[in-house]
Amino acid sequence: MTEQPTIRGGVHTDERHDSAHKHVTGQAVYTDDILEPHGTLHACLGLSTVPHGKIISMDLAPVLAAPGVLGVLTKEDIPGHNDVSPTGLNDEPIFADGEVQFHGQPVFGVIAETREAARRAAHLAKVEYDELPFVTDVRAAMDAGYPHVTAPLKLERGDVKSGFDTGKNRITNTMRVGGQDHFYLEGQIAFAIPGEDRDVTVWSSTQHPSEVQHMVAHVLGVPSNAVTINVRRMGGGFGGKETQPNLFAAVAAVAAQKFGRPVKIRPDRDDDMVATGKRHDFLISYDVAYDDDGRIQAVEGEFAARCGFSSDLSGPVTDRALFHADNAYFYPHVRLTSRPMKTNTVSNTAFRGFGGPQGVVAAERIMEEIGYALGKDPLDVRKANFYGGEGRDLTPYHQQVTDNILDRIVGELEESADYRARREAVKAFNAQGGVIRKGIALTPVKFGISFTATHYNQAGALVHVYNDGSVHLNHGGTEMGQGLNTKVAQVVADTLQIDLDHVKITGTTTGKVPNTSATAASSGSDLNGMAAANAAEQIRDRLIKFAAEKYSLPEDQIVFEPNTVLLGNERKPWAVFIKEAYMARVHLSAAGFYKTPGIHWDRAAGKGRPFYYYAYGAACAEVSVDTLTGEYVVDRVDVLHDVGKSLNPALDKGQVEGGFIQGMGWLTTEELWWDDKGRLRTHAPSTYKIPVASDVPEEFNVNLASWSVNAEPTIRRSKAVGEPPFMLALCVPEALSMAVASLKGYRECPRLDLPATPERVLLAAERLRQG
Structure with missing residues (x-):
C-alpha cells in the first residue's frame, strides 16, 4: 500500500524551535543587537x-x-x-x-x-x-495599618461556620511564601x-x-x-x-x-533587579476542619501579599491566588480572602503562574499537615479530597469542574514512579538513623486556563499568501523562548496543508496586529493559534470558491492535500495553484480573530466561569538531606503532565522541564532579602541563587499524558503548557519535609517556610530534635 504524503512540520509533530539554531550560534537578533543609527x-x-x-x-x-x-x-x-x-x-x-x-x-x-x-x-x-x-515586610505593613493597594477579594461557598462547628479535627497555622526575581537572561x-x-x-x-x-x-x-x-x-x-x-x-x-x-x-543587572517588580511573597493564614479520614469539611484562608508601593497587577495577582487555593481539592465549606498590602518596596508584578502558585502552596500545606496529624501518607489525604463526581465538583468561585482527570493522572504517575514501594524504602532507610535522611512526595496540579480579566481573552493575526506560494505570518503573541511562533506557524501550515518551511514567521508589531493581549496566562498558543487558523481558513475558503468557479466543480471536490490542491481528478502544486488565484484577483490576505467563548466573571459576587478549561499534572520527587548542615540533593523526579493533544510534543516537554526547574528554584534557593535600611541586597547573581545545571535532578523523567484530548474545542484540542508545570515542583519541599519529619518519627509537620533553603531546613531539623 502506497504511503500517503504528509506535510513537513504540521501540528502534533515534534519540530524544533524556529530560532533554536540562532540561539546557540549567536545569530538570534535581540533588541540590543539592532544596529544603532548614527547619533x-x-x-x-x-x-x-x-x-x-x-x-x-x-x-x-x-x-x-x-x-x-x-x-x-x-x-x-x-x-x-x-x-x-x-x-x-x-x-x-x-x-x-x-x-x-x-x-x-x-x-x-x-x-x-x-x-x-x-x-x-x-x-x-x-x-x-x-x-x-517605611516598611518592607507584609506583616509589618499589616501591623502598621498600611492600606491595600487595591480592593481585596473574597470567595465564599457553603456555610463555613457550620462546617467548623461540626468538624472533628482542626488545624490553624500560618506560613510564609517567598517572592522570586524573573532573572531573564536578557534584561x-x-x-x-x-x-x-x-x-x-x-x-x-x-x-x-x-x-x-x-x-x-x-x-x-x-x-x-x-x-x-x-x-x-x-x-x-x-x-x-x-x-x-x-x-x-x-x-x-x-x-x-x-x-x-x-x-x-x-539597565545593568543590579539596577534591573532593584527597580523592577517580582513575584509577590505571601503571608498565608489557614484554618481547616477535617474528619478522621483526612477529608476536609471547612477551610478559611487569608492571603496577604507584599505588593509594593503601587498597584501594578497586584489586584489580579492576589485574586488569582484565591482561584488556585483549592488546587486539586474540593472544600465543602470555604471562605478565602486576599489582602494586597502596600509596602515601601518596588511594586511586585506578574510572574509565571500569576499568584496561582502561592494559592497552590496553601492547598498542599493543608494536605501535608493533615497527613502528619493523622499519621497518614499525605498522598492518601490528597486523593481523599480530590474533586470528584456530583456534589464534589464546585470550586470556591462556583465554577463546575467538568473535565477532571486527576485520578488517572495521579494514578498513572503513582504506578510508573513506583511511589508506594519507594516510600517504604525511604522509611526503611531513615529507620537506620544517621545524618542523611530521605524523603519522597507526590503532588498534583489543577490549573485553570484563561485570563481572569475576560476582555484579555482575545487575539488577532495577519496572514499573507504571496503569489509564489510563500506565506507571511504575524500575530499578536510574543516569542520569549517558549516556541509560540513555531506552534502558530504549524497551525497555519496545517490549515493550508503546506510544509512548515513555506511559512515565514515575523516579529510582533502593533502596526500589523492591533490591540493585542499580553502573552501571558499560558494562553499564547490558545489565542493566537486560533486567530491565525481563522485567518488561514478565510484564505482557504476564498481559494475553494475560486477553484469551484474556475473548474466548474462542487466545493467538496476541492481538497487541500500536502503541498498540492486536488481539483476533482487533477492535482496542482500549491505554488501553481496560488499563481492562478493571484492572476484571477483572489484576495490572498486575511486578518484573523478569536475570542474565548463561554467565560465570565463577576468579581463583586465572587462567582463565575473564569476558566475555559483546566490543565492537570502530577510530580514525584525523592530527596536526600544532610540534617547536620541542611544541605540536600534532589535525587529523582518523575512527572506526568497534561497538555491535551499537543501541538508540538518536543516544545511542550521542554516547557514542562523548564517550568519544573524554575519552580524548584522558587521553592528552594531563590530568596529575596531587604535589609533594615530598606535596600534589596539580593540584586545580582552573586547574592541571588537561581538553579544551575548541577541542580537538575540526577534522574529526571518527564512524560506527557499522550492520551489526553481537550474536551473544549481549543486549537487542535491542545492545552496550555506555560504556567501549570511550574507548580509541579511543590513535590520537592514536601519531600524535604518528610526527610526532616523522620527525625521525630513523622509525628509532626516541619512546616517549612518557603523557599526551603538549607538554612531553613537545618533550623527545622534542630527544632524537631529539641522538641
Whole structure:
C-alpha cells in the first residue's frame, strides 16, 4: 500500500524551535543587537537612595557637567502624563514626584553619548531627602495599618461556620511564601527612534506590545496611532516583561522626542533587579476542619501579599491566588480572602503562574499537615479530597469542574514512579538513623486556563499568501523562548496543508496586529493559534470558491492535500495553484480573530466561569538531606503532565522541564532579602541563587499524558503548557519535609517556610530534635 504524503512540520509533530539554531550560534537578533543609527544616545536611570522620603532638593548640575552628557529628564520633561500604571490608577510615576516610596525608585534620567557615560553620571546627583518611616515586610505593613493597594477579594461557598462547628479535627497555622526575581537572561531594554508628526517607533523587550504602545502614547500625550512597538524576540520574560517594560520604553521615547535622536536604555543587572517588580511573597493564614479520614469539611484562608508601593497587577495577582487555593481539592465549606498590602518596596508584578502558585502552596500545606496529624501518607489525604463526581465538583468561585482527570493522572504517575514501594524504602532507610535522611512526595496540579480579566481573552493575526506560494505570518503573541511562533506557524501550515518551511514567521508589531493581549496566562498558543487558523481558513475558503468557479466543480471536490490542491481528478502544486488565484484577483490576505467563548466573571459576587478549561499534572520527587548542615540533593523526579493533544510534543516537554526547574528554584534557593535600611541586597547573581545545571535532578523523567484530548474545542484540542508545570515542583519541599519529619518519627509537620533553603531546613531539623 502506497504511503500517503504528509506535510513537513504540521501540528502534533515534534519540530524544533524556529530560532533554536540562532540561539546557540549567536545569530538570534535581540533588541540590543539592532544596529544603532548614527547619533544614537543612551539613557540611564537615577535611583533613590532611601526607601521613603520627601525630596527636599535635587542638584543635577554635576550630572550635566559630566563628560558625554547631553541632558537629564525629570518629571517636568514629561509632555503627557508622568504615569505608567497598567491599571489606570495613576499611582506609578516614571520619575518620583516630590516623594520616593522605595529604595531604587527612579528619580531622574541621564541622556548621554554612551551607555558608560550615562551610568557614571547618574551617580553624581546630589539629592536631599526628608526621610519618613517605611516598611518592607507584609506583616509589618499589616501591623502598621498600611492600606491595600487595591480592593481585596473574597470567595465564599457553603456555610463555613457550620462546617467548623461540626468538624472533628482542626488545624490553624500560618506560613510564609517567598517572592522570586524573573532573572531573564536578557534584561529590560528599549530602543526608540523619533519620526515626523511626533511619531515614535520603539523596539521593546516586552510580552505586552499594546500596553507599551498605550503607555508610551499616554506619557507623550499623543494618540496610540503615533506609537509603534516592535518585538522580534525576548531572552526570557516569565511575566517580568508584561508591565515592567513600560518604564523603560517611556523613558526612551521621551528622550528620543526631546533630543530628536534615537535613544536606547539598557539597565545593568543590579539596577534591573532593584527597580523592577517580582513575584509577590505571601503571608498565608489557614484554618481547616477535617474528619478522621483526612477529608476536609471547612477551610478559611487569608492571603496577604507584599505588593509594593503601587498597584501594578497586584489586584489580579492576589485574586488569582484565591482561584488556585483549592488546587486539586474540593472544600465543602470555604471562605478565602486576599489582602494586597502596600509596602515601601518596588511594586511586585506578574510572574509565571500569576499568584496561582502561592494559592497552590496553601492547598498542599493543608494536605501535608493533615497527613502528619493523622499519621497518614499525605498522598492518601490528597486523593481523599480530590474533586470528584456530583456534589464534589464546585470550586470556591462556583465554577463546575467538568473535565477532571486527576485520578488517572495521579494514578498513572503513582504506578510508573513506583511511589508506594519507594516510600517504604525511604522509611526503611531513615529507620537506620544517621545524618542523611530521605524523603519522597507526590503532588498534583489543577490549573485553570484563561485570563481572569475576560476582555484579555482575545487575539488577532495577519496572514499573507504571496503569489509564489510563500506565506507571511504575524500575530499578536510574543516569542520569549517558549516556541509560540513555531506552534502558530504549524497551525497555519496545517490549515493550508503546506510544509512548515513555506511559512515565514515575523516579529510582533502593533502596526500589523492591533490591540493585542499580553502573552501571558499560558494562553499564547490558545489565542493566537486560533486567530491565525481563522485567518488561514478565510484564505482557504476564498481559494475553494475560486477553484469551484474556475473548474466548474462542487466545493467538496476541492481538497487541500500536502503541498498540492486536488481539483476533482487533477492535482496542482500549491505554488501553481496560488499563481492562478493571484492572476484571477483572489484576495490572498486575511486578518484573523478569536475570542474565548463561554467565560465570565463577576468579581463583586465572587462567582463565575473564569476558566475555559483546566490543565492537570502530577510530580514525584525523592530527596536526600544532610540534617547536620541542611544541605540536600534532589535525587529523582518523575512527572506526568497534561497538555491535551499537543501541538508540538518536543516544545511542550521542554516547557514542562523548564517550568519544573524554575519552580524548584522558587521553592528552594531563590530568596529575596531587604535589609533594615530598606535596600534589596539580593540584586545580582552573586547574592541571588537561581538553579544551575548541577541542580537538575540526577534522574529526571518527564512524560506527557499522550492520551489526553481537550474536551473544549481549543486549537487542535491542545492545552496550555506555560504556567501549570511550574507548580509541579511543590513535590520537592514536601519531600524535604518528610526527610526532616523522620527525625521525630513523622509525628509532626516541619512546616517549612518557603523557599526551603538549607538554612531553613537545618533550623527545622534542630527544632524537631529539641522538641
